[in-house]
Amino acid sequence: MHHARPPAPVPAAVPAVTGTLADPDTPFAVVDARRAAANVDRLAHRVRRLGVTLRPHVKTAKSLDAAAPGGGPPGPVAVSTLAEAEAFADGGHRDVTYAVGIDPRKLPRVLALLRRGVCVRLLLDSPEQARAVADAARREGVRVPAQIEVDCDGHRGGVRPDDPALTAIGRVLHDADCLDGVLTHAGESYFAYTPEDRLRAAEGERDAAVAAARALRAAGLPVPTVSVGSTPTAHAAEDLTGVTELRAGNYVFFDLVMAGLGVCRVEDLALSVVVTVIGHRPEYGRIVTDGGWMAMSRDRGTAAQARDQGYGLVASLDGVLVPGLVMTSASQEHGILTTRDGAPLPELPLGTRLRVLPNHACATAAQHPGYHVIDGAPGGPDGAPGELSAAPAVSAYWPRVTGW
Amino acid sequence: MHHARPPAPVPAAVPAVTGTLADPDTPFAVVDARRAAANVDRLAHRVRRLGVTLRPHVKTAKSLDAAAPGGGPPGPVAVSTLAEAEAFADGGHRDVTYAVGIDPRKLPRVLALLRRGVCVRLLLDSPEQARAVADAARREGVRVPAQIEVDCDGHRGGVRPDDPALTAIGRVLHDADCLDGVLTHAGESYFAYTPEDRLRAAEGERDAAVAAARALRAAGLPVPTVSVGSTPTAHAAEDLTGVTELRAGNYVFFDLVMAGLGVCRVEDLALSVVVTVIGHRPEYGRIVTDGGWMAMSRDRGTAAQARDQGYGLVASLDGVLVPGLVMTSASQEHGILTTRDGAPLPELPLGTRLRVLPNHACATAAQHPGYHVIDGAPGGPDGAPGELSAAPAVSAYWPRVTGW
Known part of the structure; x- marks a missing residue:
């Protein structure tokens, strides 16, 4: 495979940090760290009460600094690109979910990260993808953890929890020691305009993920991870029984859509x-x-x-x-x-x-x-x-x- | 002024050029150089017939290579950011129009380019901006060429050709040896759905620019440059009498809006x-x-x-x-x-x-x-x-x- 890895994302030169917002040439982006920290605290508090792990989705800020504004140790993250996975691995993160359905041609970059000791969890929703992952794991002698994407609201990808394909995929992954769990995302919650609608979306996310996990377990397949999340549902969920982790990204910055x-x-x-x-x-x-x-x-x-x-x-x-x-x-x-x-x-x-x-x-x-x-x-x-x-x-x- | 210059735009590492479009990890952008060259030839032919200079607006491709696909000598360009001006200056271009109204706080970067021998032509539409440019030119002992933005269709900025502010601005610039001409852009031509509407927009651009030039000259002010252009009007104009140069950017790539x-x-x-x-x-x-x-x-x-x-x-x-x-x-x-x-x-x-x-x-x-x-x-x-x-x-x- 020729130059399969794209030009490395080069972080921009870091300018001297002096002066005020009146100094740099416009336009430029500014983060109010006090507001971001308050937003992070708000969700951290909820997640503690809900009894699940928070896995921040770093696709919004795409910044190592924003992911740990208080300077804490590198924690679990979700990413939307392999460039993010590589940058966060370089920054010390060792538990990274690549939350976009895997293109099998990208597996060489995933394997390179796994060999560095970075646990990269993949996402997929078809037997073909599962076979590609299982084949790569066997061929390379590397465990490649993969989660099955579950569709909770018809928004994008995923298999429905009652689709027989779910256990078929699970079996292919499990036979290669790759089955890591299930993941769902209530993309439609971005159009849930009342607290009741968002609570319902959060319950739909939970129910779909838990039902999928139950179906897999009933087939004798282990499901260590049951992952749900979106910023609207993360702020609405009241009971995440059966869920192990919550993902959200936008909540660090928020925006006018979220305010609306x-x-x-x-x-x-x-x-x-x-x-x-x-x-x-x-x-x-x-x-x-x-x-x-x-x-x-x-x-x-x-x-x-x-x-x-x-x-x-x-x-x-x-x-x-x-x-x-x-x-x-x-x-x-x-x-x-x-x-x-x-x-x-x-x-x-x-x-x-x-x-x-x-x-x-x-x-x-x-x-x-x-x-x-x-x-x-x-x-x-x-x-x-x-x-x-x-x-x-x-x-x-x-x-x-x-x-x- | 503290860190007024933003982090330098770092060109991405250039990947090895081998293989086919099946090789790099997706998604990535691709340019069909044969189509781009044909698009460039098409406008070059028109511009020769119209008897004006073409000043490509490099805001679309933002690429030195795309600006000279045949490897010709660096020619005049228009840019939308000072980062483009600096990159094209580094690439050998010596005639650059910065076609966004000047924020006076950006003048230090402009002066730095002028001192390197790069003719950076500024754009402005108010006496305040003209005074800031004139003051900087006198204070620094550098000629700062500036064009007056003329409004031909109410789309964005600029002064109307019959606005007395036009000659007032011209006078301020001329007194500091900074008056370089007039510039207009028919932004509304992006909504001109028939050839007749686009021809009318092209004539409106020409008429506004020529009228502004005439008003300035009538006040005894020299107007070396009369610049017009947009991709739709550039492909519609039939007679650019009185115009010295045509700007267009999108035409190198075109897109579905232009096709529509x-x-x-x-x-x-x-x-x-x-x-x-x-x-x-x-x-x-x-x-x-x-x-x-x-x-x-x-x-x-x-x-x-x-x-x-x-x-x-x-x-x-x-x-x-x-x-x-x-x-x-x-x-x-x-x-x-x-x-x-x-x-x-x-x-x-x-x-x-x-x-x-x-x-x-x-x-x-x-x-x-x-x-x-x-x-x-x-x-x-x-x-x-x-x-x-x-x-x-x-x-x-x-x-x-x-x-x-």
């Missing part, structure tokens, strides 16, 4: 993009910034919600929302801000810096090489003209993992 | 994303791939067109469309393919590789560190099971410029 669902408040959003006012078109009621879709992504998840938040709500540099101001359109490197609800167009002189809160943290974060980190405290008087407020001090830079 | 407008054919699309089939849900009429919105972007530009093409049309590895197959939904690393127009779900075994043609080349390309390049010729018999057709040979890897 009611899973968090707008004040909990830990990710934003700093932009600069570069023009005014009062005749159209517009302010023009240097942050377009390249900085925000094209994700417009709130367009499907009761309150369409455009490309994002707009806050001052210290994180306070500017009343009624919304980023309503975008070209590649231009953002257009307008007001709604009768709010007057605010006076924001040329050079004013603003923070735009995103629809979808996973997509917006992916547009950036890393995060300037603030601890949420003001950084002292602001030397630049045109700022609404004090510019928070930058305390760190967290690079992101990129590529596949 | 009628600016190109689907067969002209030079950019696609290679994905692998990782699952089947025949009960839902779905095929699941490992290419989600992270690989395609969230751009759904064709949703506003008569024919919504989902996240993209699907072709075999050699570029032939699979009849009726569309990528209709996406999560971060999963793509869902379904059929329409009564087409049967094709037999695409696990591991089959496909190419997905994007809505918006600028947005899809931005999700990738670079491009695997093919010359459009088949690479010989394909050794992998499940391919529809021969896998084209990979002839090069073109890294992209990232960040700001």
Whole structure:
């Protein structure tokens, strides 16, 4: 196989960490570490009460620093790419679930990680994939732990818990000592607009995973891992009996889609993009910034919600929302801000810096090489003209993992 | 100013260029160099006939290789970020228009390029910006060429040609020897669905730019550059009298939005994303791939067109469309393919590789560190099971410029 491994994701050079949010050239992504820590604490508290292990899905932040904001030891993670698996392995993580159905051609990279002592747990939902994994394990003499993806809501992939294919797959894996358990994800919970709907989605996730585990065990197959999770269901579940671990990713940053669902408040959003006012078109009621879709992504998840938040709500540099101001359109490197609800167009002189809160943290974060980190405290008087407020001090830079 | 320059965009490590599109791990972006060259030739021919200079906007491909596929000398370019300006300067380009309204705080990076002998032409549309540029030029003793953005269609920024601010800005620039000309962009041409509408948009661009130049000249101000352009108007213009240069970016790759407008054919699309089939849900009429919105972007530009093409049309590895197959939904690393127009779900075994043609080349390309390049010729018999057709040979890897 020729150059099967893609160009290695090169972490961006880490800039000097000095100054405030008024200093780096815009646009750039900023993480409010105090808010992120509060979001992490909130879910940690729930998970302890539920009696399961939390396996953070690092696909949102894709950052070793964000995965351990308090500097704790490397724990279990879920990843969405092998590039993440490799980066987190390099960062000391030894328990990594690659939560996308395995393409058998990617097995050489998985085997390389397993040989380094990294427990990479694969996901699959077909006998063909199971045979490919079992064959590789036997041929290479390496145990390749694999979980069977279970479909709990028709959202994406997976086998239904009552599908006979489930035990057929389980048997193929078990015969090669590869069966690690079952995994499900309530993708439809992103459209569950009431607490009752989210509780029902959480129960559906649990019930599907537990039913699948029961069917496998009834066939004499061991099921050590029973994994469920999504950010909305993780914050709604009340009883996870039979489940061993919970996965969630978005909860570290949250976003306007999650706020629109009611899973968090707008004040909990830990990710934003700093932009600069570069023009005014009062005749159209517009302010023009240097942050377009390249900085925000094209994700417009709130367009499907009761309150369409455009490309994002707009806050001052210290994180306070500017009343009624919304980023309503975008070209590649231009953002257009307008007001709604009768709010007057605010006076924001040329050079004013603003923070735009995103629809979808996973997509917006992916547009950036890393995060300037603030601890949420003001950084002292602001030397630049045109700022609404004090510019928070930058305390760190967290690079992101990129590529596949 | 502290760390005003962002982390340097690090080009991804260039992988060994061997094998075929069946080799690199998916998803990855591929450029059909033969199609790109034909697209470049098509516009070059038009521009020669129109008697203007072509200034390619490199914001789409963001690649030095793509900007000179035939290996010609570095020519004039337009860029959307200073990271592009710096990368193209490093690549030998000496005439760079930074076609986003200048944030005065970015002037130190501009001055650094000017001192290296790179003619960086700035864009602005307010007296405040003009004063900031003029002040910097005087203070630093460097000529800072700047163009005045002219609004031809209310799309984004710019001053109207009859706005008295135009000559006021021109005067401020001229007094510091910075006035370089006028620039306009018919952003609304992306919604011009007939050849007549696009011709009208092209004439509107020309008329606005020429009127602005005339107004400045009438005030005794020199206007060496009269710059217009967008991919739709560049392919529609018939008479550019009074214009000195034409800018266009998307035309190198084209995309489904341009095909939907009628600016190109689907067969002209030079950019696609290679994905692998990782699952089947025949009960839902779905095929699941490992290419989600992270690989395609969230751009759904064709949703506003008569024919919504989902996240993209699907072709075999050699570029032939699979009849009726569309990528209709996406999560971060999963793509869902379904059929329409009564087409049967094709037999695409696990591991089959496909190419997905994007809505918006600028947005899809931005999700990738670079491009695997093919010359459009088949690479010989394909050794992998499940391919529809021969896998084209990979002839090069073109890294992209990232960040700001």
